[in-house]
Amino acid sequence: MAFKIKVNGFDRVADVDGDTPLLWVLRDVFGMTGTKFGCGMALCGACTVHLDGTPSRSCITTIDSVANAAVTTIEAVGDTAAGQKIQKAWLDLEVVQCGYCQSGQIMSASALLASNPHPTDADIDDAMSGNICRCGTYVRIREAIKQAAQSSGQRG
Numbered sequence: 001m002a003f004k005i006k007v008n009g010f011d012r013v014a015d016v017d018g019d020t021p022l023l024w025v026l027r028d029v030f031g032m033t034g035t036k037f038g039c040g041m042a043l044c045g046a047c048t049v050h051l052d053g054t055p056s057r058s059c060i061t062t063i064d065s066v067a068n069a070a071v072t073t074i075e076a077v078g079d080t081a082a083g084q085k086i087q088k089a090w091l092d093l094e095v096v097q098c099g100y101c102q103s104g105q106i107m108s109a110s111a112l113l114a115s116n117p118h119p120t121d122a123d124i125d126d127a128m129s130g131n132i133c134r135c136g137t138y139v140r141i142r143e144a145i146k147q148a149a150q151s152s153g154q155r156g
């Protein structure tokens with residue numbers, strides 16, 4: 001069945017079964033491999049995208065459930081004000097180690113900054129708790145979110 005969804009501002013069509021995970025559609029149908037597969041069970045956060053600005057695990061989100069939502073992925077989050085600030089801070093502080101988890105980390109951090117321009121440590125911990133990093137970049141991630149927040153005088 002053909003499903004029409006909006007990805008990064010563009011209308012896209014995927015001819016797949018309705019229970020196909022959004023992550024599969026992004027990667028295998030649309031060739032957008034920036035969003036990563038980790039656990040496939042909503043446990044690691046590697047597959048995080050935004051659905052109408054809300055961070056969501058694309059590995060457990062079926063294509064038939066996103067028909068009316070705007071999907072934003074790591075390929076375009078830098079076009080948003082919050083995403084731009086987060087990506088700059090990530091580069092400034094050299095957050096990334098192996099990189100595998102980082103698309104998901106950036107998507108969660110960008111959604112946090114967009115909804116809460118000046119998050120507390122508790123806000124950061126709460127927003128990022130579902131994103132696992134096997135390389136242990138958590139300290140740099142928190143510092144980068146704080147740096148991005150300092151440059152955030154308005155809602156992202």
Ligand code: FES
Binds near residue numbers: 038041044057058060
């Ligand atoms: S791959 Fe989706 S949360 Fe791990």
Ligand code: FES
Binds near residue numbers: 096098100101135137
């Ligand atoms: S940077 Fe390697 S898993 Fe996070």
